[in-house]
Amino acid sequence: MTEATEARAALRAAIDARLDEAARRWLREGLQEDAAAVRALLAEVPRRTGRRHLIGAFAERAAARLPGVWGEVPVGAWTLADAARVLLLAESAERAEAPYDALFRVYDLGDTETRVAALRALNFVRRGDPARGLELVLDAGRTYLTELLRAAWCDNPFSAVNLSDHDHRKAVLKAFFCDVPVAGFLRLEERADAELAESLCEYIDERLAAGRSVPRALWSVAALHPQPGLVARLVGMLEHPDREERCVAARALARARDARAASFVRERLEREDDPEVRAALEAALEELA
Numbered sequence: 001m002t003e004a005t006e007a008r009a010a011l012r013a014a015i016d017a018r019l020d021e022a023a024r025r026w027l028r029e030g031l032q033e034d035a036a037a038v039r040a041l042l043a044e045v046p047r048r049t050g051r052r053h054l055i056g057a058f059a060e061r062a063a064a065r066l067p068g069v070w071g072e073v074p075v076g077a078w079t080l081a082d083a084a085r086v087l088l089l090a091e092s093a094e095r096a097e098a099p100y101d102a103l104f105r106v107y108d109l110g111d112t113e114t115r116v117a118a119l120r121a122l123n124f125v126r127r128g129d130p131a132r133g134l135e136l137v138l139d140a141g142r143t144y145l146t147e148l149l150r151a152a153w154c155d156n157p158f159s160a161v162n163l164s165d166h167d168h169r170k171a172v173l174k175a176f177f178c179d180v181p182v183a184g185f186l187r188l189e190e191r192a193d194a195e196l197a198e199s200l201c202e203y204i205d206e207r208l209a210a211g212r213s214v215p216r217a218l219w220s221v222a223a224l225h226p227q228p229g230l231v232a233r234l235v236g237m238l239e240h241p242d243r244e245e246r247c248v249a250a251r252a253l254a255r256a257r258d259a260r261a262a263s264f265v266r267e268r269l270e271r272e273d274d275p276e277v278r279a280a281l282e283a284a285l286e287e288l289a
Contacts, residue, residue: 004126007067008090011124014054014066014075015083023048027084031091038092039106042085042114049080068123071157071186085117090124099125100132107136112147115140119151122158130162137163141171144178154184160191169196172221176203182217189224197225216248223252231258238268243277250280254287262288 001009012031016024026048030041054075055064061076075083089106096102103125107118119140122133137159140152153159153171163171168191175182182188200222207214219237222230234256237249246268253261262285269281 002126003067004069004090004094004124007069007073007124008087008094010066011083011087011090015049015080015087018052018054018056018080019049023050027087030088033092035092035096035102035106038088039109039114041088042110042117045084045088046081049084051079051081054078054080054083068157069125069127070123070161073120073123073157074155074184074186077155082117082120085113086120086124089114089117090121093121094125098128098132100128100135104132104135107139112145116147116151119148119156123156130158133158134162134167138167141167141174146178146180149175149178149180150184154181155186157186160186165191165193165195169193169199172196173199173203176200176215176218179215182221188221192221192224194225194227197222197230198227201227201230216244219248219252220255223256226256226258231256231261235261235264238264238281243274246272246274246277247280250277250284254280254284257287259288 012027015027019027030038033041053061055061055078064074064076065072066075067073078086089103090099093099093102093106100122103118103121107115110118115136119136122136137152137156140148143149153175159171172182172185172188172192173196174180175185185191200218204214204218204222219234223234231253234249234253237245238253240246240249250265253265265281265284265288269278269285272278272281
């Protein structure tokens with residue numbers, strides 16, 4: 001059994017476990033259809049499967065993963081309809097000579113939900129030339145549709161592995177601009193580099209000069225490769241009246257790992273009353289020791 005076959009089998013097992021017999025039968029029949037018939041079936045998916053979560057237990061969703069061709073795929077946020085669309089498209093594309101080309105054809109003709117499914121299905125078909133698969137990701141990245149941006153960049157191992165450094169930097173920056181959660185970028189800590197950090201610091205300067213707030217997640221990403229002045233700015237944030245801002249500063253300083261900040265963190269810890277902020281400061285001191 002190939003890795004793509006195993007990935008689709010695991011996805012199908014997760015879906016089947018949540019469907020009744022009639023829905024399982026409908027899905028089983030749909031998986032035998034050709035690409036044209038599958039495209040027509042996609043509109044029926046929500047009615048056939050319902051929109052319940054793929055992972056039934058709320059407590060299990062944050063850690064829920066399924067095997068994918070390019071790495072484990074987080075599926076905790078998927079509904080049954082989301083998962084069924086991905087499986088139908090992946091199974092159909094797998095039978096084509098070039099699965100990525102088949103997925104792009106579906107993506108190009110599809111509505112937003114179909115495009116989201118095609119982007120996710122990149123992780124459930126056999127590997128081909130990554131450049132062909134990236135055509136879907138890059139096209140989605142040129143839009144301003146949050147659903148497509150999230151599907152292209154977040155919880156998508158194919159993108160995490162195959163985006164070029166240049167396109168990865170562009171994606172992270174645009175994610176902040178479009179309020180797409182960068183926490184969903186897999187391997188972000190590994191792929192972030194000094195050039196990205198420099199661009200993020202410029203973005204921070206622009207927002208502050210315009211009197212606008214800085215997305216909190218931005219500080220921790222920039223701190224992975226701290227540019228001149230960033231650590232001093234974070235130390236100053238330890239005195240912010242907003243407890244959330246103090247937490248952000250402490251966590252970012254932990255990532256920056258600049259030992260010169262240790263005395264400031266320790267001094268703030270002696271005066272800090274909030275338990276969550278104290279915990280963040282203590283964790284930062286461990287990293288700065």
